[in-house]
Amino acid sequence: MATEVLMPKMGLTMTEGTIEEWKKKEGDAVRAGEILFSVATDKLTNDVEADTDGETVECKTIIAWIGAQGEAIPAASSSSADPSAAAPAAPAATSEAPQATAQTVERAPGGFVLATPYARKLAKEKGYDLSRVPATGPKGTVVARDVESFTAGPKTSPMAAKLAAELGVDLTGLDADGRVMKADVLAAAGKAVAEMRNVPVGVQGSNDEAPKKVDPLRRSIAANMTASWLTSPRVTYTRPVDATAMKELRAKLKDGVKERGIKLTYNHILMKVVAKALTEFPDINSSFADNLLTHHPHVNIGLAVAKGTGLIVPNVKSAEAKSLADIAQETEGLIAATREGKVSMEDMTGGTFTISSLGPYGITNFSPIINQPELAILGVCDMVDTPVVRDGEIVIRPMMNLCLTADHRVVDGVMASKFLQRICELLENPYMLLV
Incomplete structure (x- = not known):
C-alpha cells in the first residue's frame, strides 16, 4: 500500500516549507531511513524524507507517495491537511450529474472540501482554493464544471x-x-x-535591475x-546608562571565566540583568492574545544574531535561574550554532524577551521591532565617552543608550519606564544582583 509523504512541520511557528533539493527522483528505490529531500523553513534547512523541486507548500501537505513499483496512487482523502494537493484519480462520471443551482456551503479557507477527484485535479492545475469554489454537485460536492467556470485571483x-x-x-x-x-x-x-499614510514605497526607474526573489x-x-x-501599538523609550560599573565587572571577571573556556561579553551581563528585572515585572515577561494575558513561568531571553543578510534569535531558556557564567557559555554556543546553520528549532522558539545590540556598529539610538508574540524588546547602543556631572564636577563616563520598545496594549509608559529604570540601576550597581 502506498504511503503518503507530508511536508513536515518543524516547530510550532512553521506554516510552510521550501523544498531545496531532492535526493531521490521519481522511480528510485527508497529504503527506510534514507534522505529524500532537504527542506528550508524560514530559519533552517533540514534533511527530511520526501519528493518535488523548489516548491513552497503548506505544512502537512501531501508532496509525494512511496509505494511498490506499478502501484496506483491513492486519491485525496479527508485526513490530508490540503486534500487538493494530493495526486488526482480518474474522474468519476456519476459524480458529475447536473445540478440546477450552486449550493452555498460555509467553509474555512483551506479546509476540507467535498469534491470529485477530477475537480481536485483541475483546481490544483489552476491553483484554485477549493474552499472558494461554489458547488453544484450532489450534497454540496464541487464538480469539474464548477472549477472550470470559477473565476479567481x-x-x-x-x-x-x-x-x-x-x-x-x-x-x-x-x-x-x-x-x-x-x-x-x-x-x-x-x-x-x-x-494611506502617503509614505513613498519605492520608485521604479528605467535603469533598475530586475527584482529577485x-x-x-x-x-x-x-x-x-x-x-x-x-x-503591536508600540512605543520606544530611550534612557542613558553609565556603563562604568558594567565595564569594571567584566574586567574583574573575564580572566577568571576565561580559564574555564568562557568568553564574557557585555551582552552576557545585560542578559543576566534583564532576566533579574523581568522577574520583578511579570507583565512584561508575558504574551497577549484574544484579550488574555499569559505570564510565562520562566525568562527565556533571545539575542538577535546576524546570519548572512538576516537575523535569527535563539534564546537561553530559564535565564533567571542561571549564573552569569552559564548564560555566557550557553549564549556563545547558540551563536556559533546559528552562524554554522546548526541551531535547533527548539532553541529558536519559546522566547519571552529579546535583546538586540547594535553597539558594535556605532549606533547610539534606534527603535527595535518587537519579536512576536513577546511584549517588549531591548535595543542596546554603543558606549560613548561623554562629559557628565558627578558630585558637582564634570567627568568623562562611558554612557550607553538603552532603547526599550514595548507593546502599549499591556506595557504602558509608567511600567516601561520603571522597568528600564530598574535595568539601569542593576547595571550601574551590579552587586545588587546578589541581593
Missing part, C-alpha cells in the same frame, strides 16, 4: 487566503511571484498602510516584522 495558499480575509487584502490585484503566500499578503497589507530567511523576516508592525 492569483494562485493562493490556504494560509494566505485566510490571512487576506482577516486583513482585508484584495488578492485579485496582488502581484506575486508564482503562488501567493502568507508573506505576500503581509507585504501587501504593509504597503496599503504606507500608501529573496531567500526563505528574508521572506520570514519580512512577514514577521510586518505582522509585528500591524499587531
Whole structure:
C-alpha cells in the first residue's frame, strides 16, 4: 500500500516549507531511513524524507507517495491537511450529474472540501482554493464544471487566503511571484498602510535591475516584522546608562571565566540583568492574545544574531535561574550554532524577551521591532565617552543608550519606564544582583 509523504512541520511557528533539493527522483528505490529531500523553513534547512523541486507548500501537505513499483496512487482523502494537493484519480462520471443551482456551503479557507477527484485535479492545475469554489454537485460536492467556470485571483495558499480575509487584502490585484503566500499578503497589507499614510514605497526607474526573489530567511523576516508592525501599538523609550560599573565587572571577571573556556561579553551581563528585572515585572515577561494575558513561568531571553543578510534569535531558556557564567557559555554556543546553520528549532522558539545590540556598529539610538508574540524588546547602543556631572564636577563616563520598545496594549509608559529604570540601576550597581 502506498504511503503518503507530508511536508513536515518543524516547530510550532512553521506554516510552510521550501523544498531545496531532492535526493531521490521519481522511480528510485527508497529504503527506510534514507534522505529524500532537504527542506528550508524560514530559519533552517533540514534533511527530511520526501519528493518535488523548489516548491513552497503548506505544512502537512501531501508532496509525494512511496509505494511498490506499478502501484496506483491513492486519491485525496479527508485526513490530508490540503486534500487538493494530493495526486488526482480518474474522474468519476456519476459524480458529475447536473445540478440546477450552486449550493452555498460555509467553509474555512483551506479546509476540507467535498469534491470529485477530477475537480481536485483541475483546481490544483489552476491553483484554485477549493474552499472558494461554489458547488453544484450532489450534497454540496464541487464538480469539474464548477472549477472550470470559477473565476479567481492569483494562485493562493490556504494560509494566505485566510490571512487576506482577516486583513482585508484584495488578492485579485496582488502581484506575486508564482503562488501567493502568507508573506505576500503581509507585504501587501504593509504597503496599503504606507500608501494611506502617503509614505513613498519605492520608485521604479528605467535603469533598475530586475527584482529577485529573496531567500526563505528574508521572506520570514519580512512577514514577521510586518505582522509585528500591524499587531503591536508600540512605543520606544530611550534612557542613558553609565556603563562604568558594567565595564569594571567584566574586567574583574573575564580572566577568571576565561580559564574555564568562557568568553564574557557585555551582552552576557545585560542578559543576566534583564532576566533579574523581568522577574520583578511579570507583565512584561508575558504574551497577549484574544484579550488574555499569559505570564510565562520562566525568562527565556533571545539575542538577535546576524546570519548572512538576516537575523535569527535563539534564546537561553530559564535565564533567571542561571549564573552569569552559564548564560555566557550557553549564549556563545547558540551563536556559533546559528552562524554554522546548526541551531535547533527548539532553541529558536519559546522566547519571552529579546535583546538586540547594535553597539558594535556605532549606533547610539534606534527603535527595535518587537519579536512576536513577546511584549517588549531591548535595543542596546554603543558606549560613548561623554562629559557628565558627578558630585558637582564634570567627568568623562562611558554612557550607553538603552532603547526599550514595548507593546502599549499591556506595557504602558509608567511600567516601561520603571522597568528600564530598574535595568539601569542593576547595571550601574551590579552587586545588587546578589541581593
